Amino acid sequence: MTDDRVIAREDLDALFDALHRCGYTVVGPTVRDSTIRLAEIAGTRDLPAGVTDEQEAGRYRLAQREDAALFGFNLGPDSLKRWQLPPDRTVWRARRKPDGELTDFSTDARSGPAGMPDRIAYIGARACELHARAILERVLLGGNHPDPELRERADALIVIAVQCGEAGPTCFCASMGAGPKVTSGYDILLTELLDADHHVFIAATGSVRGEELLAEVPTRRAGSEELAAARATPARAAEQIQRKLDADWVKELLYAHLEHPEWESVAQRCLTCGNCTMVCPTCFCTSVEDVTDLTGEQVERRQQWDSCFAVDHSYMHGGGPARQSARSRYRQWMTHKLASWDDQFGTSGCVGCGRCITWCPVGIDITEEAQAIGAVTHGPARATPAKED
Ligand code: SF4
Numbered sequence: 001m002t003d004d005r006v007i008a009r010e011d012l013d014a015l016f017d018a019l020h021r022c023g024y025t026v027v028g029p030t031v032r033d034s035t036i037r038l039a040e041i042a043g044t045r046d047l048p049a050g051v052t053d054e055q056e057a058g059r060y061r062l063a064q065r066e067d068a069a070l071f072g073f074n075l076g077p078d079s080l081k082r083w084q085l086p087p088d089r090t091v092w093r094a095r096r097k098p099d100g101e102l103t104d105f106s107t108d109a110r111s112g113p114a115g116m117p118d119r120i121a122y123i124g125a126r127a128c129e130l131h132a133r134a135i136l137e138r139v140l141l142g143g144n145h146p147d148p149e150l151r152e153r154a155d156a157l158i159v160i161a162v163q164c165g166e167a168g169p170t171c172f173c174a175s176m177g178a179g180p181k182v183t184s185g186y187d188i189l190l191t192e193l194l195d196a197d198h199h200v201f202i203a204a205t206g207s208v209r210g211e212e213l214l215a216e217v218p219t220r221r222a223g224s225e226e227l228a229a230a231r232a233t234p235a236r237a238a239e240q241i242q243r244k245l246d247a248d249w250v251k252e253l254l255y256a257h258l259e260h261p262e263w264e265s266v267a268q269r270c271l272t273c274g275n276c277t278m279v280c281p282t283c284f285c286t287s288v289e290d291v292t293d294l295t296g297e298q299v300e301r302r303q304q305w306d307s308c309f310a311v312d313h314s315y316m317h318g319g320g321p322a323r324q325s326a327r328s329r330y331r332q333w334m335t336h337k338l339a340s341w342d343d344q345f346g347t348s349g350c351v352g353c354g355r356c357i358t359w360c361p362v363g364i365d366i367t368e369e370a371q372a373i374g375a376v377t378h379g380p381a382r383a384t385p386a387k388e389d
Pocket residue numbers: 269270271272273274275276277309359360361362363364
């Protein structure tokens with residue numbers, strides 16, 4: 001939209017001020033419990049200045065950088081999913097009238113226990129997160145009966161994206177066509193440039209809302225050297241990506257090898273803890289429970305994140321859980337993400353953010369599992385669904 005502008009480091013708080021004046025709660029990365037979490041932040045003083053993250057399969061640590069970069073890390077365990085689909089929300093509630101009938105139905109999830117703000121501006125979104133946002137929106141809102149509350153949340157969201165200048169060791173966004181370069185899906189896009197005597201943000205706008213916001217921030221026109229440095233930033237990250245997944249073939253590969261011995265191998269390591277599904281920005285399994293107060297005067301239906309790794313998630317009345325073994329639950333998760341998601345929603349369910357690799361307590365790596373299934377095949381491939389166990 002507008003020409004790229006330059007925001008000096010000391011002027012970046014003006015962007016927060018503009019968002020607050022427009023009534024937004026600003027959510028962004030901040031250090032909590034030795035981890036970069038997403039939380040409400042007041043200004044740049046809350047960002048993880050001079051902090052980086054070290055990630056590997058089953059390992060996450062924060063470390064000090066040698067500079068004062070505000071976005072010099074990759075990803076923490078949180079994602080925009082927390083606001084698109086709150087982890088615990090009230091879907092509806094009702095009270096009993098004196099005549100005994102239920103009344104006062106409310107479908108306003110904002111009055112639920114989560115107490116989450118519904119009008120947020122998210123600062124710090126990376127390319128993979130923008131793709132994950134779009135995928136989850138298609139799942140949650142693309143059907144015939146989209147939840148109006150979630151629709152409202154999605155429409156109110158403002159996104160201030162940030163280009164990645166470094167890739168983490170567990171990233172494989174390039175394989176999934178989801179990064180590392182941000183190309184769309186933002187209101188404002190920031191590229192952080194930092195050297196010994198120069199700390200600025202190159203700002204591009206992607207919407208009218210973004211233009212209006214940027215107009216309230218002191219900026220100057222970007223010079224040609226700054227524009228070249230901004231262009232080089234995601235290219236540098238792309239060169240650092242180590243993990244790969246063959247997205248063109250993985251769907252057919254998984255469907256053809258539903259009885260591959262690797263499923264048993266991964267089941268020997270998998271704790272079925274569900275961490276991978278909790279940190280995944282696109283996993284959307286939920287369960288519902290109806291809760292009454294002790295007097296029986298009020299009832300509410302709560303929706304909470306759930307996981308396909310939970311044995312009860314596949315429970316069918318009268319038949320017990322459909323997926324009783326770790327083998328079948330891991331296979332369900334991986335084939336859904338990388339194969340049947342495409343049949344359901346016309347897109348992969350994975351953006352290659354690498355969170356499931358980092359946050360798996362035993363370091364199970366979805367890219368290695370795909371390679372293991374592709375590299376070693378035992379016996380004839382099966383094209384028909386396997387019997388559940
Ligand atoms: S793959 Fe890892 S994170 Fe996922 S359920 Fe198994 S042990 Fe937990």
